[in-house]
Amino acid sequence: MTSPVVELENLRVKLGRREILRGISSRLGVSGVGKAIGLLGPNGAGKSTLILTLLGFHKPLGGQARVLGFDCRSQMREVRSRVGYMPETDSFIANMTAVTFLHLMAGLSGLPGEAALEKAHEVLFHVGLGEARYRELRTYSFGMKQMAKLAQAIVHGPELVILDEPTNGLDPSARQRMLRLVREMKEEQGMNVLLCSHLLRDVEQVCDEVVIMKDGMIVHECNLEEERRSNKSFVELEVTGDDRNLQGALPAIGADGVTEGGGRWRIVLPPKVDIQVIWDLMAQQNLLVRKLNHRRDTLEEIFLKAMGHIAHTPGEGLLPGNGNCAAQNHKDSKDLRGTA
């Protein structure tokens, strides 16, 4: 039986007097299949604390955390030998060339001398630092340092790579390159990736699963892969006229929707239904369309919903695929209509 990549059971972590993680439980990913898990949340949500706890840097106050089936406290060595970590902050070893740095890091992970040196060169070429590998790390630009950090995280071929804000401070091309490398890691090398970021687009591009955290709790878990497959499309509509009958008319075209008041509607369309049917329906109902925004469900919407900034997505729980998302914090997913 394959174990989950990360398994949390009522995990509680306290730093100083403040409880940062407040009893979170979850099973994320399946080891050995090369999936990426996105860890989302606003600043102070507990994302980095969770990562540092998984690495054994923080001692849990209660509960358990397992990585690839190994307990983060009692089997820390096993966990660390299977994990690669790219920290958010600037971290390197002074007065060292990139190749020596990676050679050392590979050695510490247990690679024998010659293999460690070979892998150091190989990874540096892979991340695009091949030509600069004999330069000292302190002379690197910020983008190059980010790549060097990624290189040290994967030099020993870990099963799980934990990336903490990998695209922070990168220019658009470097960002794309970083995301491409992360995608390659999971698709070509079969590595699992735990990506912690507050950039929704990065997570959306790379991840298959998403966990959203808020105030030390997991407020939402979502399988993005299945969300993408369900291919739902959404319509944000603003109409003038008597729209009281619209709710009843929507099921006739296979759609579902909710009104947010003031003629504003959020409608979910089933796959392969053209937007023209909405125009036709509005004509039938004698409604004047003032605004129509047609798009697919985005991670932004899922995120905002989990944060309690928007009301629930229309059609949730009615269409296939909606079972892929699970809001854990019901208090936060109450109808907060009008706060969007």
Add this chain to the structure above:
Amino acid sequence: MAVYRRGYHRYQGRIMGRWARFLVLPRFSWKKLFRQRLVVLLMVVSVIWPLLCAGFIYLTNHADLLKGLPREFQSFIEVNGKFFLVFMNTQAFFAIFLSALIGPGLIAPDLANNALQLYFSRPLTRPEYALSRLAVLFGVLSLITWVPGLLLFGMQVGMAGSWWFRANWTLSLGIVAGFAIWVLLVSMVALASSAYVRWKIIAGALVMGFFFILSGVATMINGVFRVTWGHALNPAWAANAVWRTLLSVEPIEGPGAAACALVLAGIILLLALVLERKLRPVEVIK
């Protein structure tokens, strides 16, 4: 195939054992250290005194060379506990200088550049990291302390014969144990300074200051309170008191060897506590 053409593939080969991994960090550090001219120069200077001592041993074992010298001088250069005590005192000072030069570069740069989280995200624990850093200093300082000490002892045995060994074999244990205590103390001071202060130069000054300031404090206590136990707070004095016992040399006035050994152990423990506090992968602001 050339590395740049090969592309990245996950490493799935043999993994080294725990001890081989532990030695990776010292190995890299030694390689880096011996590329520094100042370190090499100080090491060369540090072996001058052992070479002179080797000359003395040669002289004492060649009676024909000493024939013209006065009898008092002949007895003065006799190879015994006192001889090795003088040797140890001199080498101890070189050990301080060398550790002040090397020590700050071991931990301070890692802390300044947030490198600890990179180390500790690998199968390397905090005690292992501290021990591997200690091993770097222990290795280098050994080359100027107990290793030449044992070589001198071996040279004397070789020249004087087995009767000398039978009469003085405890000296070899005294040399190794005495230097082990000193090297441990000096290394811990250097590592704690390096962990406490993130600037290399200040950390180096702190190492020197530790010994000189404590020596001053000890003298001050003795002067103010008209006592002798203050000497125990002077690490150099305390170590000397312990060495005298180990080498069977008459003790000097002041606290005994056991009390001095206890004080030294206490200092080492405090320094270990500093390391425990400072060597953390992430800082938690309370």
